[in-house]
Amino acid sequence: MSWLTRIRKSLPFRPKRETPDNLWVKCPNCSEMLFTREYEENLSVCPRCDHHGRIGADTRLAQVLDEGFTLLDAPRVKEDPLKFKDSKRYTDRLKQARANSPHPDAFTVASGSIEGRKAVVGVQDFSFMGGSMGMAVGEAFVTGAQRALDERCGYIVVTAAGGARMQEGILSLMQMPKATVMTRRLREAGLPYIVILTDPTTGGVTASYAMLGDIHIAEPGALIGFAGQRVIQDTIRESLPEGFQRAEYLHKHGMVDMVVERKDIRKTLARLLDYLQPAAAA
Known part of the structure; x- marks a missing residue:
């Protein structure tokens, strides 16, 4: 044993402190x-x-709604209708996503109030299979819209998605007209439908209910678009402007009504509900 080893072993080293990973x-x-x-x-x-x-559905609902809101039951739909399989079976992908989420799919709906104004809020969670729109998401959207119709209150939807869920094929795309019909019913009933666009909102979601609101709010810096920038650039064979498809660019060009920081979302929604449905706030 060398002298260095002997000295090192004789020193009273304290145990190494463990630092939490999070x-x-x-x-x-x-x-x-x-x-x-x-x-x-x-x-x-x-x-x-x-x-x-990016934040999860429960965190988002707690930030938007007053305390005491109620989660609506998730609708039951047929899973894996196409028996889809790529590198994994679709059922296995669903199991993996649910193991990391408190909810059965990517769209969660709650009924409650926003600074005292009655409202129904639906939140899309990007962490659940990229927030992709399948039959469960479409049915949950419809459930939220119907609750808003029944309670005669505003419907607020927070979007975050990569588009339609490819594992459900044409059935996922059919959620676009289904959701569109419900937004039409809300408008005919004179009820506010407000969309909060968060990062990212793309694909079939952008092509349907994400862009059919009475008011469109975007969080700062959110990516919002249909096709990807590279696809667009290769198609038109031109360089895209700086900030293309970001919230501020879309606001400047009229596709988004306002860009609102997260800390101001709740009070902004309360003000909009007062303006769009003053009788309900009285």
Whole structure:
């Protein structure tokens, strides 16, 4: 045994302190390391660069609705109607997604109030198979719209999706006209339908209920579009402008009514509900 080893073993080293894995979070935009608690207290918005991070359905509902809201039961639909399989079976992908989520699919609906104004809120969760729109998402959207019709109140939908769910083929695309019909019924009933576009909102969701609202609100920096930038650029054979398909660009060009920071969403919704349905607020 060398003298260095003997000395090292004789020193009273303290045991190495263990650091929790979730103590820090890295901002996906500026790469700044942030305390997780500080980040969450700031509504998952980076205090350094104001990047609005992606959040789950339960967190979003708690931020938008007053305390005491009620989750609506998830609708039952036929799973794996096409017996789809790629590198994995569709049923296995659903099991994996549900193991990491408290909800059975990507769209969750709750009934409650926003600063005292009655409202139904539907939230799309990108962490569940990219928020993809399948039959369960379409049926949940319809359920939320029907509840708003029954309660004579506004319907607010928070979108976050990569598009239609390919594992359900044409059946997923049929959710687009189904949702469109419900937005028409809300309009005929004189009930507000407000859409909050979050990062990312793309594909068939953008081509249907995401762009049929009476008012369209976007979170800062949110990616919003139908086809991807590379597809568009290759098609038109031109370079796209800086910030293309981002919330601020769409607001400047009239596709989005307002860009609102997450901390101001609730009070903005309350003001809009007062304006769009004043009788209900009285």
